[in-house]
Amino acid sequence: MKALESDSRLIVYVDIKSPYAFVALEPTFAMEQRLGFQFDWRPLTLDIPSYAGSARKEKGKVVESNRSPKKWLGIKYAYMDARRYAERQGYKLYGTEKIWDSSLANIGILWAARHDRDRLKEYFAAVYPLFWRRELDIEDVAVVRQCLTSAGIVTEGFNDFCKTEGRALHDQLQSQLHPSGIYGVPTYVFENEVLFGREHLPYVEWRLSGCIGAAPDISNVL
Amino acid sequence: MKSLVIYIDFKSAASYLAMEATLKLIQSEKIDVVWKPYQVRVQAIADKKEIETVTESHLRVRETQRQQTHLKYAAIQGKPMVFQREPQGSGAALIALAQLDCDPVEYIQAAFLAYWQDGLDLDDPAVVKAILRQCGVESSSISFDQKGNDILATQQIEAEEQGVFDTPMYVVGSDRFLGREQLPWMRALLANKL
Numbered sequence: 329m330k331a332l333e334s335d336s337r338l339i340v341y342v343d344i345k346s347p348y349a350f351v352a353l354e355p356t357f358a359m360e361q362r363l364g365f366q367f368d369w370r371p372l373t374l375d376i377p378s379y380a381g382s383a384r385k386e387k388g389k390v391v392e393s394n395r396s397p398k399k400w401l402g403i404k405y406a407y408m409d410a411r412r413y414a415e416r417q418g419y420k421l422y423g424t425e426k427i428w429d430s431s432l433a434n435i436g437i438l439w440a441a442r443h444d445r446d447r448l449k450e451y452f453a454a455v456y457p458l459f460w461r462r463e464l465d466i467e468d469v470a471v472v473r474q475c476l477t478s479a480g481i482v483t484e485g486f487n488d489f490c491k492t493e494g495r496a497l498h499d500q501l502q503s504q505l506h507p508s509g510i511y512g513v514p515t516y517v518f519e520n521e522v523l524f525g526r527e528h529l530p531y532v533e534w535r536l537s538g539c540i541g542a543a544p545d546i547s548n549v550l
Numbered sequence: 551m552k553s554l555v556i557y558i559d560f561k562s563a564a565s566y567l568a569m570e571a572t573l574k575l576i577q578s579e580k581i582d583v584v585w586k587p588y589q590v591r592v593q594a595i596a597d598k599k600e601i602e603t604v605t606e607s608h609l610r611v612r613e614t615q616r617q618q619t620h621l622k623y624a625a626i627q628g629k630p631m632v633f634q635r636e637p638q639g640s641g642a643a644l645i646a647l648a649q650l651d652c653d654p655v656e657y658i659q660a661a662f663l664a665y666w667q668d669g670l671d672l673d674d675p676a677v678v679k680a681i682l683r684q685c686g687v688e689s690s691s692i693s694f695d696q697k698g699n700d701i702l703a704t705q706q707i708e709a710e711e712q713g714v715f716d717t718p719m720y721v722v723g724s725d726r727f728l729g730r731e732q733l734p735w736m737r738a739l740l741a742n743k744l
Contacts, residue, residue: 378604379612401715405728412735506607509615524615527731531626543626545571546731550738 329370329497331504332517336368337536339517341510342437343374344466345430347410347421350456352514352526354417355549357449359533369441369448371434371498372505372513376427379511385425413548414460421460433459433466433475435494440481450479552740554581555721557588557714558647558658560640560672563620563631565718566662568730570627572718573655575733579740585654587644587702588709588717592637630667638665639673645698646678646689648705656685 332339340356342349360367383393395403407423414421433455440451454475458464465471469490473483486494505511509522516523516532523532530544556572558565576583595613596606617633624631643661647654660681664670670677675694682689692698709719713726720727720736727736738744 375604375608379608398710398715401710401713405713405715405726408726409728409732506604506611509611511608511611511615522615523619525731527729528619545623545626546729547734548731550734 329501331501331508331510332520332522334368334517336366337518338363338532339368339370341370341372341505341513341515341517343372343430343513344433344437344455344459345376345424345428346374346513347407347414347460348526349513350419350421350460351410351413351417352529353452353456355526355529356514358549359529363533363536366445369437370501371431371437372510372515373429373431373434373498373502374513383427385423416550419457419460422462425462429467431495431498432469432472432490435490435498436472436476436486438494438497439486439489440476440479444479444481447479447481451476451481454479552579552581552722553584554736554740555584555586557586557709557717557719557721559588559590559717560643560658560661560665561592561637562590562717563617563624563633563666564716564729566631566666567620567623567627567629568718569659569662570629571730571733572720575737575740579737581740585647585658586709587647587705588714588719589641589644589702589706590717594636624666630663632666632669634669638669638671640665641673641699641702642675642678642694643672643681645694645702646682646692648701649692649698650687652687657682657687660685 342352356367383390383395385391393400407421411421436451436455437448440448455464455466455472458475459466464475469487472490473486476483476486510517510524512524514524514526516528518532518536521535525546527546527548529549530547534540534544554576560566593613595617596610598610599606602610621631621633643665647658647661650657661672661678664677664681665672672678678694679689682692693701712721714721716728718729720732722736722739725739735744
């Protein structure tokens with residue numbers, strides 16, 4: 329799998345542990361429906377400590393952190409901002425207590441895309457809202473498998489996939505991301521353009537629907 | 551009438567590209583606006599090294615992509631935008647903004663153009679005084695010495711106490727919004743449609 333290449337006209341990179349990817353799902357799926365073709369949804373497992381420092385909370389209080397006060401302002405704002413959009417979409421979004429390893433849940437995206445692409449949206453629906461209500465341990469392969477099952481996707485062989493081919497595919501993709509200009513989620517890739525953030529959806533849709541009229545500026549869909 | 555506080559920095563590409571849409575919002579919603587300075591940190595993009603840590607690689611890729619994205623939208627907006635290899639400062643221009651007691655919009659627009667079109671150093675009081683003159687603003691009462699630095703530093707601290715960490719940051723009551731992509735939400739909020 330090449331990071332910038334796909335049979336689809338649009339690649340969408342997401343991470344289960346990203347609040348911004350969570351609130352980007354609905355407007356991105358809405359655009360997928362309007363455009364009338366399937367996007368190529370892929371995982372990007374963020375290495376958050378490498379750019380935002382790390383922290384661990386217990387009972388809502390930070391017990392470990394190497395973040396500067398300014399970094400904290402940015403992170404708290406990001407959660408507050410994602411939360412207001414999530415609530416508008418009818419979801420709860422609680423800050424996480426630790427930085428999760430989302431690779432298993434993200435390998436679930438590869439599995440769902442390969443085995444039952446039509447039910448990928450159901451997989452996201454089974455994972456994202458529960459995870460952001462702190463009701464899902466996405467580091468437990470049995471939990472991820474259960475999410476696939478509840479999405480109506482076959483799971484036979486999923487455990488092995490996580491240890492072998494799925495893990496290899498996932499890791500091989502991650503190593504290509506920075507060299508391809510991809511560093512965060514959601515990222516939209518089309519016609520050799522790489523755009524980070526759902527604020528670009530108006531532009532992406534304008535491009536993919538024939539560039540009719542003036543090009544739109546960035547804007548978050550309400 | 552609702553009021554809006556907008557924090558900007560002239561060396562922030564996102565602040566520059568937000569100007570037009572922000573002015574449209576101000577006009578359409580008829581709101582009181584206070585423009586405030588907030589100094590952001592802008593660094594030159596590091597050259598790609600043969601061996602990079604993940605952190606170094608992330609920062610380089612992120613800043614490179616951000617520049618390209620800003621240039622794309624500058625072209626869409628029909629605005630000139632030149633990124634200098636080594637970003638110029640904006641301290642003196644922000645010191646002036648912190649002390650202006652007139653409508654600062656014309657000055658803000660001129661200072662943005664001076665930075666993004668002409669590549670001028672807005673850390674130089676002489677450059678800033680020339681911009682103020684061009685806008686017909688009397689600059690003799692504006693202090694660019696230690697007193698001016700102190701005024702800006704105080705406003706910076708007050709901004710951070712309000713949760714400001716980047717620009718353009720819009721504050722409506724207790725709500726903060728970063729970036730012009732938030733204007734649809736702000737428009738709805740200001741029009742009591744949320």
